[in-house]
Amino acid sequence: MGFASIRGHQTVRRLLQRAVAHDRLPPCLLFTGPDGVGKRLTAVALAARINCESRPDPDEESADACGTCGACGRIARDMHPDVILIAPEESGAIKVDTIRGAVAQAAYRPFEGRRRVVIIDEADRMVGEAQNALLKTLEEPPPGSVFLLVTARPHQLLVTVRSRCPALRFGGVSAEDTAELLVTEHGLAREAARAAAVASDGSVGAALEAESDAYVEARDSAATALQALARARNPKQRLETAKTLVSARRGKKSSPAADRETLGRRLRAMAALLRDLQLVATGGATSGLAHADLESDLQALSRGFDAPRARQGFATVDRALHALSRNASPKVVVDWLALRL
Ligand SMILES: [Zn+2]
Structure with missing residues (x-):
């Protein structure tokens, strides 16, 4: 669940690891790029890197979450009090109340971790009111929190929201990397993995869907x-x-x-x-x-x-x-x- 488990995206990973090591992570980041290439996984890996308890060389640029401590485990199970993962509801939208709740929590210091991480997956699904609620926080970000907006459709966000968040662009994953991942992590046979990888255009999510x-x-x-x-x-x-x-x-x-x-x-x-x-x-x-x-x-x-x-x-x-x-x-x-x- 650390950066080590992510395929491809070396440049983005290095950038994030360096930013954490030097304590220069901005209060808000936009993860953009095709669906299913690992944007949300990277956001979770970043949350773990920030809040991992074992802290192997915290200032080391290549340092990663340990994956085994209590904090890493809670983050992987979506049970960590300082890592808030928001995704669209069944209706397909992210409502204003959900964002207001997260924003209210973000105003307080983290409970147990070093920094509270609010991950908004498919952030483009936020209704207009929700985006406006978030915007107020982004204008004066609370020091102990970082907001990660994950989306394949950044142009559907309000320009005012987008302009507050530096964007990290994720490219596709190569067919070989996708096939390898499908074999090792999802137990597909090599032939099927290759076919799914070729059909998926660099998206592990799409490749899994292909099955x-x-x-x-x-x-x-x-x-x-x-x-x-x-x-x-x-x-x-x-x-x-x-x-x-x-x-x-x-x-x-x-x-x-x-x-x-x-x-x-x-x-x-x-x-x-x-x-x-x-x-x-x-x-x-x-x-x-x-x-x-x-x-x-x-x-x-x-x-x-x-x-x-x-x-x-x-x-x-x-x-x-x-x-x-x-x-x-x-x-x-x-x-x-x-x-x-
Ligand atoms: Zn850990």
Whole structure:
């Protein structure tokens, strides 16, 4: 759970370790970068490094949390009184009361640790009022506290909040590092780990998701939609296909947040399929395929999507995902997409 357990992100890690060693950690930091690359893990590792009881050479730049003391254990179990982890509620939002509670606690000295750490995961989900409540604290930060805002969508934060927090940008994790992590920490077989890692674009979270039912559903839905679009004769048929992409998952409750997430997953699966189609269409090595198990489906699809169409399609899906991440309406996004693929 210390910095040692994090893959990649050497520069960010070194920066944080140095800042703690020299007691120069700012009162607020913004961790940005793609979903699932380890931003929150790094925030927790930082909280442990700050509050670990064993303090091996506290001023040593490479010092890390021990992972075994009482404080490290409580942080790992989310039971440490000075490490507050906030995440969206089931509704998908972080409410103003939650932030007010954390802000009130942050005003006091830490109970047992050296510094109170407030981690706000998916900070972009804070409602406007919550962001304003936080802003007041960031304007006059309490000396014993540090706020870590974790988000893949920093542009959805108020400019006033963003401008108070220096940003640390997390890049993706290499496919080799992701595969290695899936094998050693999550017990996947090497073949499956490699396929999931290639499909995940440097996101360990996405790679784990690649193993789940939700991902299989998304992939089937994306493949079916691509087949329908390859056959579509007119705009009406294309818009019919668009509807299938925004439908709720079977047996799952529909809500704006859940539907948006489902669509995002389907579009990411579609992008991965289109990338595979380029390989198939150009006769490339199938060992690089993310969906090696779907090779026959891909062969069928490749009749509708030759290399240029697959390449262009990949770019189009990428634009759709970008629009979705900027809060565009799912229906507008899929209609736009279906008319262009
Ligand atoms: Zn420790």
